[in-house]
Amino acid sequence: MAQAKYQEIADRLRDQIDSGALQPGDRLPSEPDLVKLHDASRNTVRLAIALLTNQGLVVTRQGLGSFVSEPAEPFTALLSRVQSQPAGQSPSTLLPQVGNLDLEPETSRQVVEKSPASASVAQKLEISTGDLVVIRRRHGSIGGVPWMMMASYFPLDIAEGTQLEQAGDIAQGSIRLLADLGHEQLGFIDEIGARMPNARESAFFGLSTGAPVLVVNRTAYSKYRPIRLTRYTYRGDRVRLNHEVGSIPARDS
Amino acid sequence: MAQAKYQEIADRLRDQIDSGALQPGDRLPSEPDLVKLHDASRNTVRLAIALLTNQGLVVTRQGLGSFVSEPAEPFTALLSRVQSQPAGQSPSTLLPQVGNLDLEPETSRQVVEKSPASASVAQKLEISTGDLVVIRRRHGSIGGVPWMMMASYFPLDIAEGTQLEQAGDIAQGSIRLLADLGHEQLGFIDEIGARMPNARESAFFGLSTGAPVLVVNRTAYSKYRPIRLTRYTYRGDRVRLNHEVGSIPARDS
DNA sequence: CAGTGGTCTAGACCACTGC
DNA sequence: CAGTGGTCTAGACCACTGA
Numbered sequence: 001m002a003q004a005k006y007q008e009i010a011d012r013l014r015d016q017i018d019s020g021a022l023q024p025g026d027r028l029p030s031e032p033d034l035v036k037l038h039d040a041s042r043n044t045v046r047l048a049i050a051l052l053t054n055q056g057l058v059v060t061r062q063g064l065g066s067f068v069s070e071p072a073e074p075f076t077a078l079l080s081r082v083q084s085q086p087a088g089q090s091p092s093t094l095l096p097q098v099g100n101l102d103l104e105p106e107t108s109r110q111v112v113e114k115s116p117a118s119a120s121v122a123q124k125l126e127i128s129t130g131d132l133v134v135i136r137r138r139h140g141s142i143g144g145v146p147w148m149m150m151a152s153y154f155p156l157d158i159a160e161g162t163q164l165e166q167a168g169d170i171a172q173g174s175i176r177l178l179a180d181l182g183h184e185q186l187g188f189i190d191e192i193g194a195r196m197p198n199a200r201e202s203a204f205f206g207l208s209t210g211a212p213v214l215v216v217n218r219t220a221y222s223k224y225r226p227i228r229l230t231r232y233t234y235r236g237d238r239v240r241l242n243h244e245v246g247s248i249p250a251r252d253s
Numbered sequence: 254m255a256q257a258k259y260q261e262i263a264d265r266l267r268d269q270i271d272s273g274a275l276q277p278g279d280r281l282p283s284e285p286d287l288v289k290l291h292d293a294s295r296n297t298v299r300l301a302i303a304l305l306t307n308q309g310l311v312v313t314r315q316g317l318g319s320f321v322s323e324p325a326e327p328f329t330a331l332l333s334r335v336q337s338q339p340a341g342q343s344p345s346t347l348l349p350q351v352g353n354l355d356l357e358p359e360t361s362r363q364v365v366e367k368s369p370a371s372a373s374v375a376q377k378l379e380i381s382t383g384d385l386v387v388i389r390r391r392h393g394s395i396g397g398v399p400w401m402m403m404a405s406y407f408p409l410d411i412a413e414g415t416q417l418e419q420a421g422d423i424a425q426g427s428i429r430l431l432a433d434l435g436h437e438q439l440g441f442i443d444e445i446g447a448r449m450p451n452a453r454e455s456a457f458f459g460l461s462t463g464a465p466v467l468v469v470n471r472t473a474y475s476k477y478r479p480i481r482l483t484r485y486t487y488r489g490d491r492v493r494l495n496h497e498v499g500s501i502p503a504r505d506s
Numbered sequence: 507c508a509g510t511g512g513t514c515t516a517g518a519c520c521a522c523t524g525c
Numbered sequence: 526c527a528g529t530g531g532t533c534t535a536g537a538c539c540a541c542t543g544a
Contacts, residue, residue, distance in 0.1 A: 004512080004513060004514090005513080005514075006513075006514085030528075030529065030530085031529080031530065032528085032529085040514080040515090041514060041515045041516065041517095042515090042516085042517090043296070043513095043514070043515075043516090044513080044514060044515080046530085046531090047513085047514090049530095050303070054307045054449070054462055054463070055449045055450075055451075056448060056449040060529095060530065060531095061522090061523090061529090061530080062521065062522050062523080062529075062530045062531060063521075063522035063523035063524080063528080063529050063530065063531095064522085064523060064524090064529065064530080065528095065529060065530075066529095066530080074446070076444075079445075079496065080335075080496070080498050082335045082498060185499075186499050186500045186501075187497065187498055187499025187500040187501045188497075188498055188499060188501075189495060189496070189497050189498075189501060190494075190495065190496040190497075190498075191329075191493050191494070191495055192332075192445060192467070192493065192494040192495075192496065193327070193467070193489065193492070193493045193494070194447035194465045194466070194467045194489035195309060195465065195489060195490075196307070196308045196309040196463055196464075196465065197308075198308075209307055210307070210449055211449075212447045212448065212449065212465035212489065213447070214445070214446070214447045221499075221500075221501050221502055222502075223500075223502060224502055225502065236446065236447035236448060236465065237448075239446070240444050240445065240446045241443075241444070241445040241446070242442060242443065242444055242445075243332065243333070243442070243443040243445070243496060244440065244441075244442045244443075245333055245335060245440055245441055245442075245443075246438075246439050246440025246441060246474075247439045247440040247474075247476075248439075248440045248441075248442060248474050249474055249475075249476060249477055249478065257531080257532060257533090258532080258533075259532075259533085283509075283510065283511085284510080284511065285509090285510085293533080293534090294533060294534045294535065294536095295534090295535085295536090296532095296533070296534075296535090297532080297533060297534080299511085299512090300532085300533090302511095313510095313511065313512095314510090314511080314541090314542090315510075315511045315512060315540065315541050315542080316509080316510050316511065316540075316541035316542035316543080317510065317511080317541085317542060317543085318509095318510060318511075319510095319511080
């Protein structure tokens, strides 16, 4: 056998999806049908379907069947918009914003906690692992669809005794608050990666297997040091990050 | 049974990984061992391991065993570095660049092809699906590790009869060439997403299951229209995209 | 060679869905 | 209720690895 039988079955189904014989939303043949079609055992058929599921091509629903994944219109988060022409102007949008303007994003109230920094947080804030940091968390949904988890980490010496330690929104925004505290933000670095979700993220986003998350680590700097790390986690199947540089001609659509 | 047995087994293994009882690189108990440990059948044990594999926590190697994934030091690609202070200066680095300066990136020779635009390419170039486009492809590796696939798409009316249609590198770079052809690049939009790799990408990157890819669609604009779409595909487990805005203090590390 | 994971079978029972 | 996928078992043989 050059190729495993479950691979063959998966390949045939994939071909049918790629060729359009099976359209997004269409039901795949049932497992008993595939058993007869390919003269295989049910476990082998299930292996084939699991393969496609983990590649994000298929979703299965108990009692209903397996279906070709329907790509959803993604939300767009604007990472930054930078015109290099006008000078002296700080980038205005430091928070990712939702591009789909017809949908109102809902965000949860901010929850605040104080705990030791993990290795990855400590490295970015240039402090030691285990040093206390103030963490402000919130989730975001659009039209009932959860799409973002966010956590901001502040070094304790910056946040202690300030409004940053209090739950709830900060009226003037945290960038302004930090500036008032003597930590003016002059720049930031976004580090963007992708990975598979953990259990908490799968549950919050309602992700099926075969769907990654996008992670943005935004480290903000004053003239002297990192003053904040904000970690955004997005569902990879519904979010695109946009980043605009220079001048873009106006578009119709 | 509140929870499926294979879920229980997976949870226990995950706990051992999270708690550090199983370190990255450690071998998990063998399948026969897990069968005895949890009084389960081998298929059930394999289901548990498959779950962890698809979450990217575990990799299995035939004849050797299953191992806790070892996170590799990621390569960093610089998407853009923008100081908003100095005026009139176009962003200098339009090609993602490798941050690990101790490693020399190798790139393949560019391959050129002319073919009809897919729907997604057409939409970004603001042409019609099926319109011919010139495609320039290349792959990139670092220290023998494949890390990037790249494809640039040019509308035919821009590229036809120019050096863009010839294979091999463009000495002065395609941005300069486009400018010489009357299409000066004034800005671009990056659209960043994550998804599971297709068969070609898995093969090129040597990705195991449970590892996504990062995709960057960079659409470049002249004063009037899109002049190029470049699609970068990176292995998600080894690449981070960086994007710097404003002024960042010098760091020691 | 012994031990490991990879593939496959045949059959059982359960849980969910829509009619 | 019939039809769907979800879980689980017991056993077989193959393919790869390192000693």
